[in-house]
Amino acid sequence: MPHCQNxxxxWSWSDMIKVALKGNMPCPNCQKDQYVKSGRNLFGAFLVVMPFVLLYSYLTSNFSFSWPLAITGFIFYMTLGTVMGPFFYRLSNTSRKR
Structure with missing residues (x-):
């Protein structure tokens, strides 16, 4: 889990979910605002979506794979990514939106 930069x-898993949804949140210990680092957003999205796209392409080309099964698999895959995401976040003292 990430640590406060100050x-x-x-941080706990539930606090990291909150900070990821809100964008920033004060540290529970020192009360200084912490922000999720945004440098990996595009790379993270690529890592999340590409394995599913490749797996889906393989399954549809080699087996009869239906859309309802693909949608169910995608929902499961995205839920797993949301649950595991806070373990890979990094915190920063400054906002990158300046």
């Missing part, structure tokens, strides 16, 4: 406090 005081080194280790």
């Amino acid at each position: 005081c080194g406090f280790k």
Whole structure:
């Protein structure tokens, strides 16, 4: 789990979900605002979507694979990505939106 860049406090999984949804949140320990680093957003999206696209392409070309099964698989895959995401986030003291 990520640590506060100001005081080194280790954030919990639920706090990281909240900060990812809101964009920023004060550290529970030192109350200084922390932001999710945005440098990996495009790369992270690529890593999440590409394996599913490649797997779907393989399954449709070699087997009879239906759309309802593909949608169910995609929902499962995205849920797994949301649950595992906070383990890969990084925090920053500054907002990149300036």
